[in-house]
Amino acid sequence: MNDPALRLAGATIGYGDVAIVRDADLTVRRGEAVAVLGSNGSGKTTLSRGVLGLATVLGGTVEVLGAPVGRLRERGRVGYVPQRHTVSGAMPATVREVVTVGRLPRLGLFRRPGPRDRAAVAEAVAAVGLADRLEDPVASLSGGQQRRVLVARALAAEPELLIMDEPTAGVDAASQAALAGVLARVSAGGTTLVVVTHETGPLAGVLTRAVVVDSGLLTYDGPLAGAGAPAGPDCHHPAEAAGRPARGYSLDQPRPAPDAVRVRDGSR
Numbered sequence: 001m002n003d004p005a006l007r008l009a010g011a012t013i014g015y016g017d018v019a020i021v022r023d024a025d026l027t028v029r030r031g032e033a034v035a036v037l038g039s040n041g042s043g044k045t046t047l048s049r050g051v052l053g054l055a056t057v058l059g060g061t062v063e064v065l066g067a068p069v070g071r072l073r074e075r076g077r078v079g080y081v082p083q084r085h086t087v088s089g090a091m092p093a094t095v096r097e098v099v100t101v102g103r104l105p106r107l108g109l110f111r112r113p114g115p116r117d118r119a120a121v122a123e124a125v126a127a128v129g130l131a132d133r134l135e136d137p138v139a140s141l142s143g144g145q146q147r148r149v150l151v152a153r154a155l156a157a158e159p160e161l162l163i164m165d166e167p168t169a170g171v172d173a174a175s176q177a178a179l180a181g182v183l184a185r186v187s188a189g190g191t192t193l194v195v196v197t198h199e200t201g202p203l204a205g206v207l208t209r210a211v212v213v214d215s216g217l218l219t220y221d222g223p224l225a226g227a228g229a230p231a232g233p234d235c236h237h238p239a240e241a242a243g244r245p246a247r248g249y250s251l252d253q254p255r256p257a258p259d260a261v262r263v264r265d266g267s268r
């Protein structure tokens with residue numbers, strides 16, 4: 001339990017034999033709430049997929065909850081909300097059924113969900129503000145609501161580490177605020193959060209630390225508030241350590257227009 005939630009040491013992650021994230025050093029302690037920032041194509045998703053065993057670790061060390069990546073036995077200990085996904089429109093399942101799937105890693109082989117499992121599913125759905133839609137087909141929900149179903153699906157396993165890829169993209173302001181409340185409660189409960197995002201605004205009260213990925217390199221690791229500012233004493237700029245100027249990352253970058261977000265998110 002004293003192991004960090006995440007430990008990357010000299011980690012190179014990519015696809016096939018192509019390195020995307022290179023020589024990454026990063027330790028995330030239990031209970032931290034970390035934003036992963038960076039421009040399009042910089043390698044944020046690849047970093048998170050490497051941690052989940054969905055991209056190839058080409059070199060160095062990647063440990064998750066104390067185990068080498070891919071060797072964690074209890075899969076429910078790590079939750080994941082993937083990027084851009086909504087629930088398939090063709091899926092006839094209800095909200096309860098989709099979220100129950102997220103609970104399966106916590107069940108034994110062939111074990112049916114018991115009262116504790118059903119309660120965890122109901123709590124997860126309530127946490128994302130969809131308790132009144134529990135028995136509705138997911139296909140009848142809006143794109144933003146479907147993303148909240150996917151967050152609930154990840155929460156249902158009561159993960160120790162929750163990795164989310166752009167959870168607020170394509171979600172309206174009220175739902176973003178609701179999601180921020182959910183994540184604040186999850187974080188207060190001790191769950192470690194790693195959130196890939198372009199918009200820190202909605203989650204600024206939850207995320208305290210930021211890591212910036214720039215062209216596959218971690219160029220900033222420090223307080224979220226300082227992610228666009230010059231390095232302070234608490235900040236670690238690997239680029240500066242290597243004698244290169246660390247490029248600042250502006251949190252005030254222009255955001256995509258709402259329509260552009262919807263198209264990218266594919267949720268409408």
Ligand SMILES: Nc1ncnc2c1ncn2[C@@H]1O[C@H](COP(=O)(O)OP(=O)(O)OP(=O)(O)O)[C@@H](O)[C@H]1O
Pocket residue numbers: 015020038039040041042043044045046047
């Ligand atoms: N499955 C894949 N196979 C090969 N290359 C990939 C794959 N997925 C992503 N890449 C490449 O890896 C690089 C980084 O992509 P990644 O999705 O990690 O960036 P990102 O920072 O998450 O971008 P965005 O903000 O647009 O989501 C890109 O050049 C992309 O083309």
